[in-house]
Every structure is written in C-alpha cells, then in structure tokens.
Amino acid sequence: SVQAHKEEDNPEKTMEMNGLTPVPDSYDYDLIVIGGGSGGLAAAKEAAKYGKKVMVLDFVTPTPQGSSWGLGGTCVNVGCIPKKLMHQAALLGQALQDSRKFGWQFTEDVKHNWMTMTESVQNYIGSLNWGYRVTLRDTKVTYENAYGEFVGPHTIKATNKKGVEKLYTAERFIIATGERPRYLGVPGDKEHCISSDDLFSLPYCPGKTLVVGASYVALECAGFLAGLGLDVTVMVRSILLRGFDQDMANKIGEYMKEHGVSFIREFVPIKIEKVEEGTPGILKVTAKSTTENQLIEGEYNTVLLAIGRDPCTRKIGLDKVGVKINEKTGKIPVNDEEQTNVPYIYAIGDILQDKLELTPVAIQAGRLLVQRLYAGATTKCDYVNVPTTVFTPLEYGACGYSEQTAVEKFGEENIEVYHSHFWPLEWTVPSRDNNKCYAKIICNIQDKERVIGFHVLGPNAGEVTQGFAAAMKCGLTKEQLDGTVGIHPVCAEV
C-alpha cells in the first residue's frame, strides 16, 4: 500500500530520514492500535465513536507450553477474569464448609473437579473473545489477528499466523502490547514449568504445585489452588508483594500459611528436571538459598513461575521509528499525555514506565487519550489514588499510600495511622478466625488529617475499597470518616 500511495499521490515525496521508507502523506488509517487488550480495545472503540478509521492488531505468541488465546488481552484471557473466577471457586469451597454450621447438610466427602471448573471458565472467556470481535465489527473497527511491528515512519507490518505480511500506514499509533510472564533463565524452566499464561486453560489438574514468586500473581494463584484442595508451596526469594504495604503483605502471608499453603523463604530454583511423564508428571526442583550455602530438592506435579512480567516492546520495531524505551526494563516512558518521544506514537497500559499495571487504568488512559486526540478534550488520566485489590484467600483492598511510603514522603511525625481488627458477622457462626480481618487508614496530620492511604484485609475487599477510593478523591478527612454513619452489619462499617 505504501508503494501504491507513492505512485498515485505524490511521486516527488522525499525519502524519510533513513532513506528507505518514504513518509506517506495520506494514510490507510487515522489510528492503528497495536495490541487488543484492555487498553487497546478501549482506545480503538472510543476512536471509532468519533468517526475515525481505526485498526486493531492483536496477536498472541504461544507460550513455551503451546498455550494461546483469543482477542481481549491479558485481563480477559489469562489475567483478572479467569483469576477471579477460580478465586471464586476456592471461596465457594470455603462456603461449603461454613454452610454446615449454618444448617446445611450434605456428605462429608466433597471433591473438586478441575476440568469442570476450567471448561466453564474457558467457555466464558470464549464468549468474551467473541463479544469483542462483534463489538469491533459493529463499531467498524478493522481487526486483524496479526503481529504488528514498525518498519518505518507511520508504517507497520502485520504478519498473521500463516506468515502472510501486509503493510499499513496510519496518522497515529497507540502501542498497547502489554506484557508476558518472565522465565527464570535456569535449565528446565521453559521446558517443564508453566506460567499464568498456561494455568487457566490447563487441560489437567495441576496436582501438587510449587509456585515460584511472591508477586500478587503468585499469591493469588497459590491461594486458589490451595482452596481447591491442592497441595501448594510458594518459593519466595525475599519479601512478599514488593511495592505493597509490607504490614498488610505479611498479614496475607500469615493467613495463607495458616490455611494450608507452605512457604519456602529465601530460596530460588536453579534447576528443574522431569522425573516422570504424565499429565501432570513429576518434576524435581533444585533450589539454592539466597543467604547461605544450601541446596534443597523437592518433587512436584507442577511448577508455576510467577516472578514478574516483561513488556512486549523489544521486537516491535521501535528502533525503526525512534521510540525510546528503558533498555533495562523494556518499559516505555511517556509524558502525562501518554505520548512517547515520537509525537505521533502513544502508549498505554502495562508497558508504561512508572505506571500501575491495571486494567481499569489502561482503559481510562486509552479513552481519555482518544478523547484528547479526536474530541477536543483536555482531561488527562489521573494516576493518583488508584484503588486496587489483591484476590488472595483473604482479600486485600488498597488505595493511596502504603504506611512505608507515607512515612518516607511525609515523615513519621506527620502521619497518623488508625487501625482495627474486625470479625465479619458471617464468620462468627462457622467459628472462623476472629483476629485476621484488619483495616487501616493513614492520615496526613498537616493537612486536616486527610486520608492518604486506605487498606482493608477481609472478604469482599474490592467492594469495600471502591467507594472509599471515590471518597479519597473527594479529599476525605478523618473527621468526615468519623462523621459518616455505618451500614450495619457489614464489614465496611469498621
């Protein structure tokens, strides 16, 4: 198509900086979005609303184990959605136990069937993939299931599964390619281990599992696997939930330990070998201590790696158009309008440097960006006080500063922390823990005791946190918090 433009429109158009690909002066599309995930799709649909000609490219490189999925990105396929559904399955297992105390009677022997659950979950995801394709069609957004990479100014090459290449040009681009799980870089990791990319569609029960990592992905997966009745161990290199309030992180870990998850602290795997074939087979893991000279070994059916995620930015031709990335992390630095160093190329979502890796953030950033580009809006995405929830067995909702960062920023003498344990009413009758649920708010003494951090550990933490986040955005102070009447009896009234 580039060739066609060159001949038809302006044969005298000068060559671009590298002298190889000319800058087209009329484009195939107003906007091309590379990556059909939470951010990408939101941006594309928004642009179509303003009558723009939009294309979305989405492609999933299969995992080392061969897993792949449809349109929708991480959240829909191998993130938030299947995670929450499996978390729910685990919670229901707990509910079954509670229900006996509330008078429900059924056989003692209750087992979980992995395949039944996974099939249901995958069916639901399939319906979402389908729904997105229909929405794109209805909003007249062109969708190609192809791998997009820049080959020159305003030009990308799209390669589909069969290897067929096509070139497309656009006035503007949004990169929203997201991330993929990191591997350890030790013998046997890619051959024998799985990641979250594989777990949610695993066609057999994972059995006795070793989860490597201490991220929220690691803890959430370990949590629900244990809740489904599996033998789960978590191997942690140093601390849990880096970046989160450590006081809360430790409470989460304690709870998981007391509820059937084993932890191996301060070890990293150095070798994974298969000792028996099967679905699942048996793997032998050798791990080394990070503090002393000690090696340990263990056997597991499945090893799940959850040690971090890396942005998909190194093989999309960014060098060809001069987009700067952080060479160490692969993340793309942008200004407060999501613009890269190349004016017509923007980026949103998990690939951004120093921004939160959350679906709602990507969606919001994508929509606002498009509104600024095509609808004359000026609102920028507000990355401050973004609420989030970790769906560990005991859920953790948070918004704003952790205690550590508040102390760092404002000084210990200038913050006041109010906290309380609470016992959800629904836990009384089944005699569940009465000192595990916990809530904490951090206030800035110098600013009318404004609430700058909110943390809650307990059931339905996400539901509880959402409204508080809205209130914090309104500038909630401790006095206002005290002056608001509680709803009784719910956890949130604490």
Added chain:
Amino acid sequence: GKNEYDLLVVGGGSGGLACAKEAAQFGRKVAVLDYVEPSPKGTTWGLGGTCVNVGCIPKKLMHQASLLGSALKDAQHYGWNISQPVHHDWSVMAQAVQNYVKSLNWGHRVQLQDKKVKYFNMKGSFSDPHTVRGLTKAGKETVVTADNIVIATGGRPKYPTHIAGALEYGITSDDLFWLKESPGKTLPSFILYVSLECAGFLTGIGLDTTVMMRSIPLRGFDQASHIYKHKQICFTTQQQMASLVTEHMESYGTKFLKRCLPTKVEKLKSNRLQVTWKNADLNTEETDSFDTVMWAVGRAPDTKTLNLETAGVKINSETGKIIVDASEATSVPHIYAIGDITEGRPELTPTAIAAGKLLAQRLFGQSSELMDYDNVPTTVFTPLEYGCVGLSEEAAVQCHGSDNIEVYHAYYKPLEFTVAERDATQCYIKMVCLREREQRILGLHFIGPNAGEVIQGFALGIK
C-alpha cells in the same frame, strides 16, 4: 446533687448502651434499665436490644445461611462435587445463631460492668421528671433518680389486631429468630423490608414461603417513620428498586399474593393455620393453610407503659413516638430520647449509636456537635441486596425539579454469576445527580451482591 445518678438510660439497646458507655468514659455515674416484655408467644431475650436479639444480627446470619444455600448450587458449576439432595436443618442454624446472640448479651453485660455502669433488669416507668420506678419480673420495685434521663426503649412489632386470630396464632420477627423448630410453610404478611428480608432467607433455606401484600412492595414506607419533614431517605418511594428486589425473589421461589388482605386466621385440627383473605383484584375470598403466619406490619414504640405524661414528655399522638429537637431533647429539658422511639428519625442501629455517643459527649464532654441525620447509608438484606445512600429519584425531583436532575443507570452482571449461570436480570445501579456543571451526586442506589460493602465507601464520598 440530690439525684442518685448523673445519667439514667431507659432501654439497653443499640442507642441506650452506646450512650451509657460513652457517658461512663467521662467518669459519670450511669445506670441502665433494660427489660424485655415477652412477646404474645412468650419469646424473650437478654441485654442488647432489638438489633442484637431480634433484628440486624440474627437477620443477617440467617440471610447468610440462605446465601450459602445459593453458594452450594453455584459451587457445582465451579467444579465442586456435592451429592444431592442437600438439606437444611433449621434447628442447627437456629441454635448456632442463638448461641452467638447469647454471647453478645454476655459481652454487653461484661462491658457495662467494666465501665462501672449499673445495670438493672427492670421495666421502667416515670414517677416524676427525675424519677423512674423499675419493676423486676418478680414484681420487686426499685426507685432510681437521675439528673439526666435518656429514653431509648425502641419499638416492638405491631399485630393487626383487627384480624381475627392474628394475635393468638401469628408470630412476629420477635419470635422467628428464636424458634427452635422450622417454621415450615410460612406466610410473612404485609410488605415492609422486614417481611421481604425474612421471606427471602426462609425461601433460601428451602421453606415454602408466601408474602401477602395489601398494595405494592415497600409502599408501606411512604407512611413509615422513615420520612421526616423535608428530608427523605432512600427507602421511600423506591418502587423501582422494590420491584427489582421482589422480581428476584419471585424468580427464586418466593410466592407473592399481591393486593390481598387477610381477614382471619384459624387453627386447624392438624395444628396448621388456615388463613382467609380477600383478593382485591378478583374481588374473591381465598384460603390456604400454613405452618406459620408471621406479621411484619410495622413496629410501634412502647410508650404507654413508660408513663410519659407524668414526666411531661410529649409524643406524636398518631405514631406514639417521642418528639425531639436536633439535640435529641424532649419537651422536658433534662429528658432525652434516641433511637427507634424518636419521631422522624431513621430506625437504624448505627444512627442510634452515633446519636447516643454524641449526646453523651454534649452532656458530659463539652462538645456541641449535633447528630447529622442526612445521607445515612443503609441496606436491605433481601436475597439480592439493595444498598442506598442519599436521595431517591423522586425525592431529588421534588427538591430540585426534574429539569435539574440527571439520572445515570445501568444493569450489570457480577462476574461470579457467569460460570454459576445465575440470572442477573435485576442487578442494577442508579445514580441521581444535579444536572449542572460538576453534577454533584445526590443519591446512589445499588442492587446486587454485597450491596452494603459497596455503598459504605460511597456514603463517605457523598458526605
């Protein structure tokens, strides 16, 4: 002074206990009188008031039991193999709930003791403005005098005494939570939120439940004390929410007999109850038999036995409730009233507690802060819960005019319902805003799971 106590609280419920304990913090000499007149069926309970014994607490626990029944069904979709059939045993649940409530009674007594508040298990009545006569069950009398008196005696369920057999054969929420055996096939009659909540959990634990209503769901709220002067909290005129909630209940098996008025209740030889009613639509008379008939036709304050005239405390002659000003003072300067017994206040535990604490702080702690009854969030714990804060759409229109209001609303499906193949038709959210500029939010309404958890934080935002 000449009075024995600095503060006497009549009524050991949510408001009364909160007020008494707060006053004790200031080193004051405080006494609490609490007494439970047995229900017509003979049910009685310990210290703590309605919420703890026959309200919020047992209600929420039984609601939870019913939700767990749904969870059992969902669990199968999520891969849990549970052998059918699954049964619910009322007595296991009732015992567990009653044991928990009793532990709360005990806890309250210990707390009063720790805070050196004197507790009398006696029924109080005024002898003069500073004197209350307490009578034990056995008839023993004690006289208590105090500088300040707080009336917090709450309310009790009403009986439709004009219906033959209503008093003899029917029960109320006072009895339901203390039944040792299953109520069986139940008819909770008339519609108030109490009725819907109870019908909801009874259906959820597998009982054949029918709700008989005179007119439309939650219509009763229009006349209920939830409305006061210019301010309306969200229970009123929420026909839309009410119909979503009842639609959901209907789809789960609760039967509704709409526009029916019971005329009599008789006992059959089998010990079952025969209810006769008039169907206003068809203009016919119908009957059916039930194991239990539960009345939920409203609650009324027990002010007659208090002898308020002797003290000079004025009540609203229509409702029987005590008239108070913004500082909870009655027509007699040193006599106050808080909680369900007060005219024009929401009948909610958290407001009674907050009002009680603030009152104690004003009396003994040099505070001047008054209770803010605006924008109080609340939740109805029907099978599909309804949480709200602020104005209803109608109230907002009344206050500001329909041209100045914008309503945002949406139906949604909780993720957890997808795999469970549950119907989310009634999951709904509505936000009522001012139309101008920043579109300030006046009211928020949410129907769905965990409605209370959802609404609480937004209540802060609205404040």
